[in-house]
Amino acid sequence: MRWKAILGSVDKLLFPPVCLACNAPVDEAREVLCPDCRERLLLIAENYCDKCGAPLENYRCEACSQLQYVFDYARAAYIYQSPVQELVHQLKYDALRSPAAFFSQALLGIPAARRFANNFDLVTAVPLHRVRQRERGYNQSELLGRALAERLNLPFAQPVLRRVNTRSQTNLSRQARLDNLEGAFSLARKAAVAGKRIIVVDDVFTTGTTVNEVSRVLxxxxxxxxxxxxATRAV
Ligand SMILES: [Zn+2]
Ligand SMILES: [Zn+2]
Structure with a gap:
């Protein structure tokens, strides 16, 4: 413990902690955002679609009207906008000062999430293809999933594999995303999911096609x- 504290202060001397979104100085490394950026956070608190968790305007869900979701429901903590956008980027590319704890805390803050500890058996994450995971060194969604599982005192497992190293979904239309993901996921050998109630974790919900394909396999x-x-929801 003492060594950790010493190393921590050396680290702080060499790398003064900064806001992960705007690089302004912050007091503590565990504060991922400066006060200004914290004020810009947009929490999804109420008025969202019961099925897929989209924030609603006029109580009509655009997402659900276009895609038949296989999962039972989806919820997200934050709207995918600055400063959360920058944090998601950090989550993907900086394992050292990762905002994973920040986001898993946010997941716990989703009103529906409080029921989860009692009602679910297992936490999993959207898998990366093993080649991409090797390049990056880790799976950012798995970081979130493991942190959440620990907080909920549930086991974490990865029963779904990504068989195809799909190209990035960014900038693809809904239909192109669907085609891109066709057959991309499969069940791992010996995966035991029958009868299980499962929480699937990811960093960003855009059209929902990725989490939907994982849910389909499960x-x-x-x-x-x-x-x-x-953690976030693109709107
Ligand atoms: Zn900031
Ligand atoms: Zn919906």
């Missing part, structure tokens, strides 16, 4: 219930 293998929790 449901086909007999999963009883699937809740999708994402």
């Amino acid at each position: 449901k086909a293998a007999g999963a009883a219930r699937i809740a999708v929790l994402t």
Whole structure:
């Protein structure tokens, strides 16, 4: 413990902590955002679609009207905008000062998430293809999933594999995203998900096609219930 504290202060001397979104100085490294950026956070608190968790205007869900979701419901903590956008970027490319704890805390803050500890059996994350994971060194969604599992006192497992190293979904239309993901996921050998109630974690919910394909594999293998929790939601 003492060594940790000493190393921590050396680290602080050499690398004074800064806001992960705007680089302004912050007091503590665990504060991922400066006060200004914290004020700009947009929490999704109320008025969202019951099924997929989209923030609603006029109580009509655009996302659900376009895609048949296989998961039972989805919820997200923050709107995908600055400064959260920058934090998601950090989550992907900086394992050292990762905002994973910040986001897993945010996932716990989603009103529906409080029920999860009692009602679910397992936490999993959207998998990366093993080649991409080797390049990056880790799977950012798995970081979130593991942190959440620990806080909920649930086991973490990765029963779904990404078989195809799909190209990035960014800038693809909904239909192109669907085509891109066709057959991309499969069940790992010996994965035991039958009858299980599963929380699927990801960093960003955009159109929902990725989490939906993962949910499809899990449901086909007999999963009883699937809740999708994402740190952020693109609107
Ligand atoms: Zn800032
Ligand atoms: Zn919806």
